[in-house]
Amino acid sequence: MDRLQLWKRAAVAVVGRPDWLFIKLHCHGLDPREQAAMTGSSLSNFLRDLMAKTRDSGYKVHFATAREMVNIILAACDGCNGDPGQYRNYRLELIPKHCEIASELLPSDRDIVKATINSEQSSGTPEVD
Numbered sequence: 001m002d003r004l005q006l007w008k009r010a011a012v013a014v015v016g017r018p019d020w021l022f023i024k025l026h027c028h029g030l031d032p033r034e035q036a037a038m039t040g041s042s043l044s045n046f047l048r049d050l051m052a053k054t055r056d057s058g059y060k061v062h063f064a065t066a067r068e069m070v071n072i073i074l075a076a077c078d079g080c081n082g083d084p085g086q087y088r089n090y091r092l093e094l095i096p097k098h099c100e101i102a103s104e105l106l107p108s109d110r111d112i113v114k115a116t117i118n119s120e121q122s123s124g125t126p127e128v129d
Contacts, residue, residue: 001053004025007021007024008021013076014073014076017079020072020076022073025050060083064085067092067094068089070092071087071088071090071091074087074092075087
């Protein structure tokens with residue numbers, strides 16, 4: 001919880017939106033050596049304490065992806081008001097929405113695997129990309 005207090009004091013925000021603080025308290029990926037810290041009781045305890053402290057202080061916690069956080073920041077830059085969580089899809093959309101048509105044109109993973117297996121069987125040696 002010490003790290004949370006440091007970030008609250010830093011008050012990272014968009015000019016004009018000091019009430020929307022941006023605090024990152026997680027990692028980008030999971031190093032297998034740190035699995036216990038990221039999936040075990042220490043993370044559960046931290047999240048429980050975080051939710052309790054924010055509930056008591058009037059803060060609201062938003063768990064967001066990097067894309068969602070960028071959208072919330074862009075909304076803040078544009079002067080949007082209200083609950084920051086409503087701006088998760090403000091400008092940048094999820095890529096799968098744009099991939100529906102492309103997926104009809106591209107071979108499926110199953111087709112690629114079958115083609116690779118057939119090629120390996122016919123040449124006697126595996127393909128290397």
